[in-house]
Amino acid sequence: MQNLIRELRAAAGLSQGKLATEMGVSRQTINAIETGRYTPSLPLAIALARFFSRPVEEVFDADADANDA
């Protein structure tokens, strides 16, 4: 599943570690989400979308495979 987490995080000037701390997950989990290796649970996806003040469907594209990028 493609997502905009990397772009939104970079725009906010946050490191993966800082975002991970804010979300209560590990830095590896943020990295895995950004690279499309891990699809987050619905609560985590909503938390990420809310953190960046975006609709969840704008942050995560359920119709696109991360490998298509």
Add this chain to the structure above:
Amino acid sequence: MQMRMRMMHRSKWLVPSFAVALGLVYLAVQWAGGDPRGGLVSLAIMVAFAAALVAFSGRSSAIEVMRNPRADERSAMLDLRATAFAGLVVITAVIAAVFYELARGGDPSPYAQLGALGGVAYLVALFVLQRRS
């Protein structure tokens, strides 16, 4: 708006402590069985495993998951899948051992009982889990 995920993790020391405790049980039962030297070797292996978990968890994501499988949702998912895979390997080996013993005219009972235990545990878990979710 921030929504912090609920941290899932239990203590980072739980798994290493459990490994050491298991080593002590090895020592006790092997000592009781008349093999204290073997018990000390088993304890040393388990202590070394626990020490490796602590020493290398910061350098390897996989070891970090082993040390703290409930650190977050991805760790829990990896732990669950690895556990399922390990269980599949064990049950496959048990079934192969049953066939092997049957083919050589031996007694497959110990392996068959282990296989039955695995099958019953799976069924019970499936019935309980499907009621909860």
